[in-house]
Amino acid sequence: MKERQKELVSSLLDNELESHEVDELIAAFENDAGLNAQIDRYALIREAAFKGDIAIDQDVFLKNIQDSITSSSIASIFSQGGSCVSYSSEQVERLPEDELREDAILSGELVFK
Amino acid sequence: MSDHDDKLLVDEVKNGNKKAFDRLVQLYQQRVVQLVARYVRDRSEAQDVAQEAFIKAYKALPNFRGDSAFYTWLYRIAVNTAKNHLVARARRSSNHEVDVVDAENFEGAFRLTVCDTPEHLLLTEEIRLTIQQAIEGLPEDLRMAIRYRELEGMTYDEIAEKMDCPVGTVRSRIFRAREAVDKILEPLLSD
Numbered sequence: 027m028k029e030r031q032k033e034l035v036s037s038l039l040d041n042e043l044e045s046h047e048v049d050e051l052i053a054a055f056e057n058d059a060g061l062n063a064q065i066d067r068y069a070l071i072r073e074a075a076f077k078g079d080i081a082i083d084q085d086v087f088l089k090n091i092q093d094s095i096t097s098s099s100i101a102s103i104f105s106q107g108g109s110c111v112s113y114s115s116e117q118v119e120r121l122p123e124d125e126l127r128e129d130a131i132l133s134g135e136l137v138f139k
Numbered sequence: 140m141s142d143h144d145d146k147l148l149v150d151e152v153k154n155g156n157k158k159a160f161d162r163l164v165q166l167y168q169q170r171v172v173q174l175v176a177r178y179v180r181d182r183s184e185a186q187d188v189a190q191e192a193f194i195k196a197y198k199a200l201p202n203f204r205g206d207s208a209f210y211t212w213l214y215r216i217a218v219n220t221a222k223n224h225l226v227a228r229a230r231r232s233s234n235h236e237v238d239v240v241d242a243e244n245f246e247g248a249f250r251l252t253v254c255d256t257p258e259h260l261l262l263t264e265e266i267r268l269t270i271q272q273a274i275e276g277l278p279e280d281l282r283m284a285i286r287y288r289e290l291e292g293m294t295y296d297e298i299a300e301k302m303d304c305p306v307g308t309v310r311s312r313i314f315r316a317r318e319a320v321d322k323i324l325e326p327l328l329s330d
Contacts, residue, residue, distance in 0.1 A: 036314040040180075040294075041228055051229075067328065068317050069178045071270055072178075075271070075285065075290065077290070080173055080176055082169065082172050084168060088165060091164055091193050091197075092161065094194050095160075
């Protein structure tokens with residue numbers, strides 16, 4: 027793993043990448059799995075240095091999620107009483123199966139776009 | 140809550156009980172926000188990303204088979220979401236012509252994946268102390284640079300002004316500080 031690439035990872039965490047460096051770093055991530063572990067450890071260092079818990083308004087947090095789920099018709103993905111519910115294409119946000127497979131998530135193949 | 144209780148809640152969500160998902164959110168929201176904030180330092184931004192992670196988890200739940208614990212699965216979604224957010228944000232910052240929505244849905248073969256289990260990257264008290272001691276032991280220029288960044292949330296420009304040095308030097312100091320701490324941290328995590 028090159029020092030230059032690790033420095034880019036450090037800058038990515040700080041939102042301090044230059045425009046020409048974004049694509050360079052993306053290419054580096056594709057070719058070096060170690061960079062993923064690197065960013066995880068830098069992030070862990072951040073948490074340790076940060077000190078203290080983040081206070082969140084738990085009711086507001088939950089309500090925002092509930093509102094998103096309701097408004098985006100995600101709720102329609104789930105069956106009601108064991109049987110699938112049919113919705114129009116306007117209502118249902120279809121997600122590519124391979125984005126949501128549990129094994130894809132667990133293996134790290136998953137890419138959220 | 141045990142893994143078994145989580146599984147019961149997941150089954151209820153799959154059967155259409157949205158309240159059960161509310162319960163899962165209530166159980167894990169603090170941990171997920173804390174986790175995301177490792178990557179996305181701004182607290183408000185971290186909450187937005189954490190909410191996005193829960194929504195993605197909700198979407199993905201029909202495909203969750205329970206091979207892993209629910210939180211392990213949620214953890215990976217949250218970290219993926221946070222990492223992809225970092226890149227989308229970097230693209231937004233570097234190209235003001237890119238629409239915000241486009242940036243969030245950036246195309247390309249880019250992949251940031253999760254390499255470790257939650258247990259592996261758990262911030263234990265031992266690790267926290269080790270990291271804090273390592274930071275304390277850094278040369279002053281590195282220690283101050285990373286403190287300004289992580290504790291006070293200053294930008295590189297602001298730190299450069301504060302430390303009376305070029306921005307490139309700040310960037311290098313923060314990187315070298317992280318590297319120095321990482322050299323102590325990495326063996327602990329691989330034990």
